[in-house]
Amino acid sequence: MARITLPDGSTLEAADGTTAGQLAEQIGPGLAKAAVAAKVNGKLVDLSTPLDGEVAVQIITTRDDEGLEVMRHSCAHIMAEAICSIWPETKLVYGPTVEDGFYYDVDLDESVRPSDFERIEEKMSEIIDADTPFVRKEMNRADALEKLAGDKYKTDNITHADGDIISFYSHGDGFEDLCRGPHVPSTGKVGSPRVMSVAGAYWHGDPTQKMLQRIYGTAWPTKRDLDDYLQRLDEAKKRDHRVLGKQLDLFSFNEAGPGFAFVHHKGMIIWNAIVDFWRGVHDRYGYEEIRTPIILNEELWHRSGHWDNYKENMYFTNFDDTDFAIKPMNCPGGCLVYKTRQHSYREFPMRVAELGLVHRHEASGVMHGLFRVRQFTQDDAHIFCTPDQIEAEIIGVIELTFEIYQAFGFEDFHIELSTKPEKHIGSDEIWETATNALEDALKQKEIEYKINEGDGAFYGPKIDFHIRDCLKRSWQLGTIQLDFSMPERFGLEYTDKDNIEKTPVMIHRAVLGSFERFIGILIEHYGANFPLWLSPEQVRILPISEKSNDYAGQVERRLKDSHLRCSIDSSGEKIGAKIAKAHAEKLPYMLVVGPREAQAGTVNVRIHGIKENKTIKIDEFLTIAKCIIAEKKIDLAL
RNA sequence: GCCGAUGUAGCUCAAUGGUAGAGCACAGCUUUCGUAAAGCUGAGGUUGUGGGUUCGACUCCCACCAUCGGCUCCA
Secondary structure (H helix, E strand, O other): OEEEEOOOOOEEEEOOOEEHHHHHHHHOHHHHHHEEEEEEOOEEEOOOOEEOOEEEEEEEEOOOHHHHHHHHHHHHHHHHHHHHHHOOOOEEEEOOEEOOEEEEEEEOOOOOOHHHHHHHHHHHHHHHHHOOEOEEEEEEHHHHHHHOOOOHHHHHHHHHOOOOEEEEEEEOOOEEEEOOOOOOOEHHHOOEEEEEEEEEEEHHHOOOOOEEEEEEEEEEOOHHHHHHHHHHHHHHHHOOHHHHHHHOOOEEOOOOOOOOOEEOHHHHHHHHHHHHHHHHHHHHOOEEEOOOOOEEEHHHHHHHOHHHHHHHHOEEEEEOOEEEEEOOOOHHHHHHHHOOOOOEHHHOOEEEEEEEEEEOOOOHHHOEOOOEOOEEEEEEEEEEEOHHHHHHHHHHHHHHHHHHHHHOOOOOEEEEEEOOOOOOOOOHHHHHHHHHHHHHHHHHOOOOEEEEOOOOEOOEOEEEEEEEOOOOOEEEEEEEEEEOHHHHHOOOOEEOOOOOEEOOEEEEEEEEEEHHHHHHHHHHHHOOOOOOOOOOOOEEEEEOOHHHHHHHHHHHHHHHHOOOOEEEOOOOOOHHHHHHHHHHOOOOEEEEEOHHHHHHOEEEEEEOOOOOEEEEEHHHHHHHHHHHHHOOOOOOOO
16 A cells, blocks of 8 residues: 655555556546646656655646646657657757757757748647657666667766666657656647757867757647747847847947947936946945056066966057057056055055956857947956955945845846856965855855856956846846955055055956946846936927927926936927827837916826826926936836 | 858848839928827838859859857856
């Protein structure tokens, strides 16, 4: 007899060898129908798994994330069979699930094209309609290796597998694949799939290895879920900062400078609003601000260690028979400023900010709108301090960072700690001290963090800040990097209490990371419906007809006197057309004015996205708008 | 950098080897209008760049450039 405990705590008895699937049937036909796998004593298994003894069992359906993953993984097998049936010479490599779907890497000389997707999907439908069972077969490692002799990919997969028991899954007409499982009971249980895209991917992610073809797919429990997903993708596409940036005249790119953004007037208004805010906060946190040159002698970059560790990403130039480098980072320039005079411990901590324009030669295939460019402005700062000030300084930076993120409505963020990379300067001892200092600060603030081994900057370990936007996508923004090496290399000094010259500690940090990238993130986060304080044009005045243009002019003057960014739509269009146009341009406020308003000294306010409108005095509107700007409110309601 | 796809008017897209077209936007005229797009007329293109095949190329071939989707890398 198997004694089974269910998730609700109830217990059941069943004959030994009863399968998890049969148990589901015993509980209810609805559950049995929805079941795709089971969890036995916390381990995810097939429904065909027999139950013995005292076990805790949970039936997994596609309502569970794990069930959805099982379903998608099974779907990957089905897609693999479809691909193999179309291209029999296909060698299968690896087919895991990813967020919202799955992929399968294949080694196939002929290119799979988007035009082939329909064919693949048709074949998948046949396999799904046939509803044949997934069958698990186990053998020991040696037998499995023998069975797969000559298949370098699957043999390699076995060497990465744990345990001595290797499993294979088959379905349909003899399609079989090495796989840990579990899988749905039969091919009819994989819901609504779709082949999404194809791309190249290196075997093991290693550029020296063969480029495989990675075919991406997705699968959802029902057709409706699939449609919702496709709709969601469509929504995300509408928020694409590259599309909105062009549409709203914020920035552009040109073939003349791939990866170099042209920021337009409206983009600069957003940029400058962020800079103003940023300066205010930094001033309050005790920062000074400097600006260092973009082009500096190449020798400087030998000394800093960039030549040995960062040369591949740097631009160089030569004039007057001298070699120069275009700065990829601001720190060496900051060190030169530090060295222009002597320093005392009494000045510390010295927080020196710089909105530094840096150039990094990124590989041609990685550029992506404003998110990945070759020239960008870092909101950088270097803090010079004594070793015993490190922890307090790190904590101060964390507090400042959180304050800035919250102003933009980012509430969901997490932190990662990156440790010593292969390419680095400085001794292991220094690295350990620095890494411990960062960890201590995080522990002190009781902040949870994830560790990324070997992901630090070449001169020191770092803390990275990641935020999630409104579509739950994660972005890296800020970073704090602790550096004991560069001050040493540049011979930085300060006179300590005991009258001895010592080397200061340097903390590199950025909060927004890059202005370009941050503005790109903001565009997608807000869907270009910016809060009033960031909106390039805050108010548009819409006269009913040309007869009201004079009054519109008076209103405009009042708004401009209050430093509101506004314009008048004096085109010959009808009011409906003016509203539609302002709406398309994502204007926060539209002020409709006609003879009635002119008579009463009022404006009729219409808020972006809201059909209702409200007539109020100009003064009242000004007071409210100024308050919404000052408080950086996201809600535009009057 | 690697694999694949794409590149036609300011924008979104048609035109499958035989004179390059539409909608929106733009300009002019008419309309002077009360809350999500009035009407008419017009202008606008060396089809990414350079070569090749052909009587003839947006269309077929080659190279390059850029962009897009990924991989590696990364703020």
